[in-house]
Structure formats: structure tokens, C-alpha cells
Amino acid sequence: MQTTILHIDFNSYFASVEQQKNPFLRGKPVGVIKAEGRTVIIAASYEAKRRGVKTGTSVSEVKQLCPEILLVPADFDSYDYITHKFYEICNRYSDLVELFSLDEVFLDVSRTALLFGDAGKIAFLLKKDIREELGEWLPVSIGIAKNKLLAKLASDLEKPNGLVEITGENLDDCLGRAEFEQICGIGRRLEQRLRDMGITQLLQIRSVPERLLAAGFGPYWSKQLRNMSWGEDSSPIVPSYELPLPKTVSRTHTLFKDVFETVKILAVIRNLVEEAAEKLRLAKMSGRQFGLMVRSGENSEVRFITRKYFSNDSLNIFQELKRLFLSLKWRGGVRFLGVWIGLLAEENSLSQSLLPEVNRRIAVLSVQDKINLRFGHYTLFPASLLQASIIHPEVNGYLGDERIKQRINEISAIF
Ligand SMILES: [Mg+2]
Known part of the structure; x- marks a missing residue:
């Protein structure tokens, strides 16, 4: 049976929850800061991101980039609450749900897609449920693919409110467009080592001779990287009850x-x-x-x-x-x-x-x-x-x- 995985990711999660809670913040640049300390931005709304505000930007720098930014103290109870509601919604469409982080889940819909139509229909229903039950201001991007690696990349390709399916036909195109930082598993240090070898793009890895790749990254990572370059990934969904x-x-x-x-x-x-x-x-x-x-x-x-x-x-x-x-x-x-x-x-x-x-x-x-x-x-x-x-x-x-x-x-x- 063909495996089908959905990756669902809230866009600008903390800032979106704040905009959902408080209509005054909607459509405006919002920065979320910790209740204590208040020195750096831990999340920024899309309006703020467009002005160059990022997670980790200091409050003093933010005031220069975007003087009209509205700073809101983090309210973790709300984020936690929405995450649990979100998790409940996801469980309607599959019994294999992995809460990957606070604002991301993987859903294996291989066995349930037919019940609802197909994976695209499930994505549509999920967005509808989230909109109706959690609110209009909590956009999610959904990726559909045959494994977790590609589903996560797919959800990252279109933001906010995206829906991308990676299939056999557009696989090379999607992998070709991907930045290393969009590939789950390639961290900063690995990326730097790839760049040091002159590799700037995932697809290039396919043609690096085995010997060279193994010498640069060892047996484990050379195999992982090779698999990633072909869009292969066999990591299973780990439901939280397991x-x-x-x-x-x-x-x-x-x-x-x-x-x-x-x-x-x-x-x-x-x-x-x-x-x-x-x-x-x-x-x-x-x-x-x-x-x-x-x-x-x-x-x-x-x-x-x-x-x-x-x-x-x-x-x-x-x-x-x-x-x-x-x-x-x-x-x-x-x-x-x-x-x-x-x-x-x-x-x-x-x-x-x-x-x-x-x-x-x-x-x-x-x-x-x-x-x-x-x-x-x-x-x-x-x-x-x-x-x-x-x-x-x-x-x-x-x-x-x-x-x-x-x-x-x-x-x-x-x-
Ligand atoms: Mg997110």
C-alpha cells in the first residue's frame, strides 16, 4: 500500500494565536516576547516578518526596524490550549498522529484517506475544522507526500496557508527549490560542511561519488544525505501514546x-x-x-x-x-x-x-x-x-x- 503522510504546520504560531485572541492585533506587526526579561522576540507575525523582524531579534533592534510594532508578552497557556485542540482535530482523520512540536503534526492517512475521499480532501477538511473551531487567524500550511521528509518540505514551500503535494512528477522540482534549512535533519553544521565541499543544493548530492561522501560525512550521514537527495525517508510516525x-x-x-x-x-x-x-x-x-x-x-x-x-x-x-x-x-x-x-x-x-x-x-x-x-x-x-x-x-x-x-x-x- 502506498504511504501518504500529511504534515500540518501553523504559520507564525505564537503571534497568530495572539492575533486570534485579540482582534486589535490583526493585520498589524506583532512581536511576542517572554513575560520575564522582555529582551528578544520569540515569535513575529507575518506583518512583522515582512519588515525584517525575526525570532531572536532584540527588542531594541526591532524598534528601529519597525517602530510601530506591538509587543505582546507570551501566553503559553493559550498556545498549549490551542495545540491540544489542534491535536484533537487531527485525530479525527487518522489514528497515527505524531505531535512533532507545539505547532506541527504528522498524520499518516494511508489507511484513512479513502474514508474521506483522498489526502487532498483530508487537508481541505482539516483547514476547515481549524478555521471553524480554532479561528480565522490561525493559518496552517499542509504538505502531502509519501514520507515525513517530503511532507515537511512540502508544507514549508508555501506559506502562509499553503497546500503543496509532492508527487513523483514534481519531486525533483521541489527538491531543487529547497534550501538546506528547509530539509528536516540538515542542521547548520551539516549545511556548513556541505558548503565547504562545494555542495549548495540537495540534488547535487546525488552525483557526489560514494567514496567522497563517506569520507566527508561517515557511513551514517553519507547514507542519510544520499537518501535525502532522492527524497527517500523511512522514518515512521510515532504516535504520542507510543x-x-x-x-x-x-x-x-x-x-x-x-x-x-x-x-x-x-x-x-x-x-x-x-x-x-x-x-x-x-x-x-x-x-x-x-x-x-x-x-x-x-x-x-x-x-x-x-x-x-x-x-x-x-x-x-x-x-x-x-x-x-x-x-x-x-x-x-x-x-x-x-x-x-x-x-x-x-x-x-x-x-x-x-x-x-x-x-x-x-x-x-x-x-x-x-x-x-x-x-x-x-x-x-x-x-x-x-x-x-x-x-x-x-x-x-x-x-x-x-x-x-x-x-x-x-x-x-x-x-
Ligand atoms: Mg510553524
Whole structure:
């Protein structure tokens, strides 16, 4: 059976969601910035992109490029919400859906295309559902092809609101038009090495002698590159329910200036632990390795401790990390902090504590989680964060995180 893959990609995702939410922003150059720091653009609307604004452009530079730009703080809860709705819509048209990043999915429609007509009809229906259920201001580009590599390239060839199918007839034409950066798997370093060899275009790779390609890129990459140049790719769709549960959860944060006071540094650590531990509790998981990363300029330290007992109690984990931090005898400021909880296990595989004080903490935390789930993150939070400006959860593109969120959704659907 011929395989047919769809790749669906939102255009200028964060900025489009902002325009969808707020009609005042529509048709105008919009830059999305992080709620804290506010120094660089993390997403730009098409109107802003046309003026040269890109992801990563600094706010000061943006003001020169496009003085009338409207800067909006990122609202990750909305992006997350739309992603879940989007994922639900995609599941109507296939049981093989891979959430590739927050704003992209792959859909294997080989078996379902006939139910709806064909792959083009599914693309049409998807666009219609997204428009009607998520909004007019959330354009998607869809690529249709026989594999993931080509489907992703196809969706990138026409933006915004594109629909491109790569077939046997237009394959060489599409590959010939593609820039390296449009090919999934060719990163900046690989691209530079190709350019160093005088290869500036994917199709050229076909005629590079095997010996030369292997000498330049080794056995693995030379084969990959050769396959890519012919548009071949055999990587399967990985539905998120098949992803294994992650072995660690982590949360990192870059401060926008060096922080020197121990009290403030510890407050950030506590803040990050709150988020990571809450995620574990909601996913009914627990860990027994607790780690800390501290960085400033050239100085960086990574420390962790492995225990016999499992925990997802943020206070308890924080105590462990506080000891680790104090043992560093860190001098000078801190610019970056990261925490992780590792060696995770599912709660139902662990024996329950018999200690009344532990069970009391579990009960308190469970009430806190319910309240925060219902009324928003950090509605209830530890008093030690009263003086701090709270760092809220952000969406990230890690699939492990998606798997945890999926598990949380499954669990909360039961209760
Ligand atoms: Mg996108």
C-alpha cells in the first residue's frame, strides 16, 4: 500500500494565536516576547516578518526596524490550549498522529484517506475544522507526500496557508527549490560542511561519488544525505501514546541579570522545583534523583544526589537542592539555574509511606494541585516565594514533556 503522510504546520504560531485572541492585533506587526526579561522576540507575525523582524531579534533592534510594532508578552497557556485542540482535530482523520512540536503534526492517512475521499480532501477538511473551531487567524500550511521528509518540505514551500503535494512528477522540482534549512535533519553544521565541499543544493548530492561522501560525512550521514537527495525517508510516525514515559523532568531558567543574594537564588530554585514536582504529582510519578545546574559566564556546576526514597514533594526536594547549592560555596552572581528530578517511577509501582507526617504532606499537596489546576498556576504557592517575582510555566517543544502532559490529561479525565 502506498504511504501518504500529511504534515500540518501553523504559520507564525505564537503571534497568530495572539492575533486570534485579540482582534486589535490583526493585520498589524506583532512581536511576542517572554513575560520575564522582555529582551528578544520569540515569535513575529507575518506583518512583522515582512519588515525584517525575526525570532531572536532584540527588542531594541526591532524598534528601529519597525517602530510601530506591538509587543505582546507570551501566553503559553493559550498556545498549549490551542495545540491540544489542534491535536484533537487531527485525530479525527487518522489514528497515527505524531505531535512533532507545539505547532506541527504528522498524520499518516494511508489507511484513512479513502474514508474521506483522498489526502487532498483530508487537508481541505482539516483547514476547515481549524478555521471553524480554532479561528480565522490561525493559518496552517499542509504538505502531502509519501514520507515525513517530503511532507515537511512540502508544507514549508508555501506559506502562509499553503497546500503543496509532492508527487513523483514534481519531486525533483521541489527538491531543487529547497534550501538546506528547509530539509528536516540538515542542521547548520551539516549545511556548513556541505558548503565547504562545494555542495549548495540537495540534488547535487546525488552525483557526489560514494567514496567522497563517506569520507566527508561517515557511513551514517553519507547514507542519510544520499537518501535525502532522492527524497527517500523511512522514518515512521510515532504516535504520542507510543512514546515512553520520560526518565527525568527538568526546568531551567535564565535570569535576565546576575543574582547575587543567596536568598533570591534559593527562591528561584524553589520556584523551579515547584513546577517540576507538581508536574510529577499530576502525572502520578515520583523520582529519587535530585539535580541542580548553576551557571554564570564561564562558571558552571552540576550536582545531583541519589536517594533510596522516592519523592515528588517540592519542599522535600527543595531541601535536597538547597543543601547541594550551599555545598557549592558559589561565589559571585548566578545567571542560569536548572533543576531536575530523575530516576522516575510510576507511583502505583511504589509502596506507600506509613508515616503520618508524609501522608499529611501528600494530602496537602494534592489539595494545592487541585486548586492550582482549577484556578491557574501558582494560585497557591509557598510563602517563601512571596517576595519573588514568580516564574510561570512555559511550553516547550520536548516530546517527553508532551508525554507527561498526555498522562496528566488521561489521569485527570479519570477523576
Ligand atoms: Mg510553524
